[in-house]
Amino acid sequence: MKKHNFSAGPAILPQEVFAQAAQAVRDFDGMGLSLLEISHRSKEFTRVMEEAQALVLELAGLSADDYAVLFLGGGASSQFFMVPMNLLNEDETAAYVNTGAWATKAIKEARHFGKVAVVATSEDREFTYIPRNWSVPAGARYFHITTNNTIRGTQYHQLPATGDVPLVADMSSDIFSRPLDFSRFGLFYAGAQKNLGPAGVTLVVVRKDLVGHVRRSLPTMLNYQTHIDKGSMFNTPPVFPIYALMLTLRWIKKEGGLAAMERRNRAKAELFYGELDRNPLFRGTAVPEDRSWMNATFVIEKPELEQAFLEACEAAGCTGLKGHRSVGGFRASMYNAMELESVQTLVDVMRDFAERHA
Numbered sequence: 001m002k003k004h005n006f007s008a009g010p011a012i013l014p015q016e017v018f019a020q021a022a023q024a025v026r027d028f029d030g031m032g033l034s035l036l037e038i039s040h041r042s043k044e045f046t047r048v049m050e051e052a053q054a055l056v057l058e059l060a061g062l063s064a065d066d067y068a069v070l071f072l073g074g075g076a077s078s079q080f081f082m083v084p085m086n087l088l089n090e091d092e093t094a095a096y097v098n099t100g101a102w103a104t105k106a107i108k109e110a111r112h113f114g115k116v117a118v119v120a121t122s123e124d125r126e127f128t129y130i131p132r133n134w135s136v137p138a139g140a141r142y143f144h145i146t147t148n149n150t151i152r153g154t155q156y157h158q159l160p161a162t163g164d165v166p167l168v169a170d171m172s173s174d175i176f177s178r179p180l181d182f183s184r185f186g187l188f189y190a191g192a193q194k195n196l197g198p199a200g201v202t203l204v205v206v207r208k209d210l211v212g213h214v215r216r217s218l219p220t221m222l223n224y225q226t227h228i229d230k231g232s233m234f235n236t237p238p239v240f241p242i243y244a245l246m247l248t249l250r251w252i253k254k255e256g257g258l259a260a261m262e263r264r265n266r267a268k269a270e271l272f273y274g275e276l277d278r279n280p281l282f283r284g285t286a287v288p289e290d291r292s293w294m295n296a297t298f299v300i301e302k303p304e305l306e307q308a309f310l311e312a313c314e315a316a317g318c319t320g321l322k323g324h325r326s327v328g329g330f331r332a333s334m335y336n337a338m339e340l341e342s343v344q345t346l347v348d349v350m351r352d353f354a355e356r357h358a
């Protein structure tokens, strides 16, 4: 039976990416060698790195003159501290919006390095919405948002206006799911394992003129400048995750780029939320205007049926629907690679289940 993978992460990737990545592990580019056993400085891998970096810039509509593309270790979680460590002096202020668990963690780490102004939070209503009333503190170095809140199922559908203050964003769970004005960002980062590739690499795109202004001394590996200067090849980069990520970016481009991803993701979101609003047995947890197109969070009106619903989903091949352990309920993650057909299968299960338990 076909599986429909609604896992929040590590998550679904295009089937052709799995096939091509598997082939490269056996024999990379007809070399008679595995991708896993060749030098990261070989001309073959150098081409992979260059293509991955070029595709990131092309999809984002950014220029290599202004922005550097880095592939780092340590997960998005390490960017929670690397960002302030590299961009914020002790006596300077960074603005943060708290929209959930990931933003809370980013705020905690930033406090090690400078002043943090939490300009808005949606904690008062369990992070079920994106706050809109805030002002940018004068002289803020950057303004940090989490574009998509993987656990609570909310998403910015418009970027906040921050004037001259550069946006910094954790885009781990909605990167390249739609066109954005990426030139508004001083820096954006994403752990690969939600929408880009396997776990083990973190994409960081940084405006080069923002780096190099902090007075503290930085360990070499934690200094963005090190990786900018060496084209993200200062040390051995995670070659396999980068290769698979590059394949995913090729797939996005071939499908028609970010505009095509937006069409795909809009169609899935409309199908899913249409059913959610129609179905009397289920209820969404995020406010409708801020609902995420990537992670739909919902609960069942009769909690005693929760396990039975998950079993009905599994019986139809729909897997990975249990909500995050901190919030419970259900979560349907519908990243770029998910087909409309999979969402239709889930919607059919929800409809059928509600009819049987009316």
Ligand SMILES: *Cc1c(COP(=O)(O)O)cnc(C)c1O
Residues within 6 Å of the ligand: 009, 074, 075, 076, 077, 078, 102, 146, 148, 149, 150, 170, 171, 172, 173, 191, 192, 194
């Ligand atoms: C998954 C996730 C993270 C954590 O990523 P790691 O790579 O595991 O550190 C951070 N932010 C968001 C929005 C996420 O969805």
